[in-house]
Amino acid sequence: MSSSPTKESIIPKLAPPNSTPLNDPPSPRTHRALRRLQSAHTLGQSSHQPSLITQQHKQALQRNLSPANNPSLPPHSRGRSNSDATNMTPPNPGSASRRPAAGKRPILADALSLDRLIRDGPPDGDLLSALESTRLKILDQGIKSDTDGMSSLRIYVWLILLNAPVLETDSYLALIHRGASPAYSKIRNDTFRTLATDPLFRRRVSEASLIRLLNAVAWKLHDAKEGRAESLANAGKITHTANEHGSPELQTSTPAMKSRARALTLTTEGSDAGASEPGTYVQGMNVLAAPFLYAARSEAEAFVAFHRFITYECPGYVRGAMDGVHKGLALVDKVLAIVDPKLSLYLIGKGMNAELYAFPSVLTLCACTPPLPEVLRLWDFLFAYGAHLNILCIVAQLVILRNSILSSPSPTKILRSFPPLQAEMVKEVALTLIRKIPDDVYAEIVSHAK
Known part of the structure; x- marks a missing residue:
C-alpha cells in the first residue's frame, strides 16, 4: 500500500465479530489508487476518484437537498453518486442519469453478498463504499470456502485488496521461458520441503509449479535490480569539460570516494552486500508463496499476487538482509x-x-x-x-x-x-x-x- 493506515483509522471501528456493531470504518488503504471491481476476471485501476473529504462534502450537500427545497426531488429518494460531477445540481429527470423513482431505493454495496459484489462490481460505481464493504464482510463473515479452504472467490478478493495490476498470461510464460534465474539453485534447495507435512498442499500444488513461480519472481526482481543499478550508474555520470590537468571530478575524488561511488552502482537499495542473491530470493519465500498457489486458479494469478505482495507490502522481508x-x-x-x-x-x-x-x-x-x-x-x-x-x-x-x-x-x-x-x-x-x-x-x- 502506498500509505500506511493510522492506528486511529482501525481502533474505534474494528471489533471482533459478534461483539460491537461495525459502523463505517475508514479504509486502511484510503490513499491507495482503488481498483475497479468490475468482475472476477477483469481487474483494473480506478481513476479520477474524489478524496474522502470531497465525498463527505458532497454527501452533506445531498442531505441538504430536501423535497421542500427542491420540488423536482421525489420524497424519500436520494440522488445517484457521480464522482465526475462538478456541482450538485440535480440531474434532469428526463436524462439518462435519472434519479430512482419514488418508493425505490438504490442498491448499496452493504446489501450485496461478497460474491455478487466482486462479480458485478460496485453499485453506481461507488468504489470506496464497495471496498469498505468488502473489508467488513471479510471481517464479519469471512470468505466462504469448503473444508479444505478452497474458494473460487478468494484469489480475486486478494488481487483486489492487494491492488495487483493486470497481467497477461503470456508475460508470465515469457519469464518461464527464460530458463533458470540466478537464484535457481537456492530455489531448488527449498521447494521440496515446502509445507512437506501438509497433505492438502501436497495434493493440490506440485513442486514444479512452485519452482516455476519462484523462478519467474526471481527473474522479475533481478530485472528490477538491474534497472535500479543502471539508473544509479546513469545518475552518477556528470558531463564536464576536461582541462590540461584532467577531469575536475577525478582531481577532487579520493580513492575511498571512488570506491563508494562504484559500490552504489553495483548494489541495490536495501540489499545485503554479503548475501549471495540479494534482492532476488531469500530462504522462506517458498513458504510465503505456497498459499498463493493453493488459493489461485492459475499460476499466473498466483504470480501477480505474490509479486505484488512482496514488492509493495513487505519488501523488507525478502531483501538479502x-x-x-x-x-x-x-x-x-x-x-x-x-x-x-x-x-x-x-x-x-x-x-x-x-x-x-x-x-x-x-x-x-x-x-x-x-x-x-x-x-x-x-x-x-x-x-x-x-x-x-x-x-x-x-x-x-x-x-x-x-x-x-x-x-x-x-x-x-x-x-x-x-x-x-x-x-x-x-x-x-x-x-x-x-x-x-x-x-x-x-x-x-x-x-x-x-
Whole structure:
C-alpha cells in the first residue's frame, strides 16, 4: 500500500465479530489508487476518484437537498453518486442519469453478498463504499470456502485488496521461458520441503509449479535490480569539460570516494552486500508463496499476487538482509511487553526472545503454522486490513497460550512449534490488542516491513 493506515483509522471501528456493531470504518488503504471491481476476471485501476473529504462534502450537500427545497426531488429518494460531477445540481429527470423513482431505493454495496459484489462490481460505481464493504464482510463473515479452504472467490478478493495490476498470461510464460534465474539453485534447495507435512498442499500444488513461480519472481526482481543499478550508474555520470590537468571530478575524488561511488552502482537499495542473491530470493519465500498457489486458479494469478505482495507490502522481508523480519521480531518482543508484562518477563527470564521462536511466523505471515485453511482465513483478514497486523496476530497466539507457557518449566517445547492455528480466535485477540498499543509503537508496526 502506498500509505500506511493510522492506528486511529482501525481502533474505534474494528471489533471482533459478534461483539460491537461495525459502523463505517475508514479504509486502511484510503490513499491507495482503488481498483475497479468490475468482475472476477477483469481487474483494473480506478481513476479520477474524489478524496474522502470531497465525498463527505458532497454527501452533506445531498442531505441538504430536501423535497421542500427542491420540488423536482421525489420524497424519500436520494440522488445517484457521480464522482465526475462538478456541482450538485440535480440531474434532469428526463436524462439518462435519472434519479430512482419514488418508493425505490438504490442498491448499496452493504446489501450485496461478497460474491455478487466482486462479480458485478460496485453499485453506481461507488468504489470506496464497495471496498469498505468488502473489508467488513471479510471481517464479519469471512470468505466462504469448503473444508479444505478452497474458494473460487478468494484469489480475486486478494488481487483486489492487494491492488495487483493486470497481467497477461503470456508475460508470465515469457519469464518461464527464460530458463533458470540466478537464484535457481537456492530455489531448488527449498521447494521440496515446502509445507512437506501438509497433505492438502501436497495434493493440490506440485513442486514444479512452485519452482516455476519462484523462478519467474526471481527473474522479475533481478530485472528490477538491474534497472535500479543502471539508473544509479546513469545518475552518477556528470558531463564536464576536461582541462590540461584532467577531469575536475577525478582531481577532487579520493580513492575511498571512488570506491563508494562504484559500490552504489553495483548494489541495490536495501540489499545485503554479503548475501549471495540479494534482492532476488531469500530462504522462506517458498513458504510465503505456497498459499498463493493453493488459493489461485492459475499460476499466473498466483504470480501477480505474490509479486505484488512482496514488492509493495513487505519488501523488507525478502531483501538479502531480511531487515524487515528482524524489525518484526523486535516488535513482537516490544508488543508482548506492553500487552502482557508478566508473560514477557517470564519468557525473557527463560532466555527466550522472539528471534528464537517467532522467526518463521513473522517471515511467512503464520503460513508455517497449520492447518492451511486457517492460514487462508487469517490472510483474508491481513490483506483486508494490512499485513503488518501479523505482528499482533503472533502476539495474540502467545496470549492464547499464556497459561500453558507460564505453567511450563520449559516453554521452549511449547513454542518450538505453535499449536494449530485458529484464525477467528487469533483475529479477535489481535483486535483487542490494538487498543493497548501506543501510537509510536503502532507506527513502527505499520512501517517495519518496508
